[in-house]
């Protein structure tokens with residue numbers, strides 16, 4: 363009997379030693395891989411176009427607000443925004459509002475044309491690990507190149523007051539996927555949500571370079587995530603989520619990228 367209990371103690375001791383050794387190995391491996399470099403066994407997923415260097419600058423990301431780079435020289439934007447929404451589309455995986463051609467935003471000598479804006483429920487970007495119930499992407503792109511450069515303004519929403527801008531199109535959204543409603547008489551205005559003034563001040567934001575969050579995951583996107591959190595009612599967010607489902611891509615490794623705090 364005593365012999366058996368001694369044997370049991372020995373077995374417990376051995377397994378504890380093994381656990382410690384395994385834990386030690388794991389933390390050593392983590393230390394070697396570096397906190398912001400991809401581990402050696404990281405297999406880049408073929409998310410971007412074959413012609414692009416793939417995989418390490420993907421979006422969305424989790425933005426750690428205390429690990430950003432404070433930018434004193436703010437980017438200067440020149441905005442020519444007509445604010446003309448021509449249609450509301452139910453694409454099945456998102457609600458998209460299309461802009462009339464002719465609105466542009468210029469930053470660092472590069473001019474992008476406003477194309478469309480669409481919603482994600484829940485948010486794709488996280489702030490300090492926190493997710494939000496909804497995120498709007500205002501997408502503009504350069505013209506005349508095979509792979510355009512993109513500029514995306516991301517607007518995060520929390521639950522709160524009913525949002526006037528969302529009310530302008532929510533009832534126009536077609537219930538069936540792959541159909542659209544034409545918007546008449548400038549009745550949907552992004553400026554009712556946020557003011558894209560010609561002075562071109564986006565307000566305080568985080569900036570980093572990343573990718574589209576849907577196929578082909580092209581890594582030519584300048585992301586501007588606004589710091590101001592906007593409000594929409596729980597019912598509005600639920601209506602959008604019911605139409606498009608949960609369409610947020612999982613956060614991607616930040617790797618060697620820095621997020622600018624502007």
Ligand SMILES: [Zn+2]
Pocket residue numbers: 480481482499575
């Ligand atoms: Zn998006």
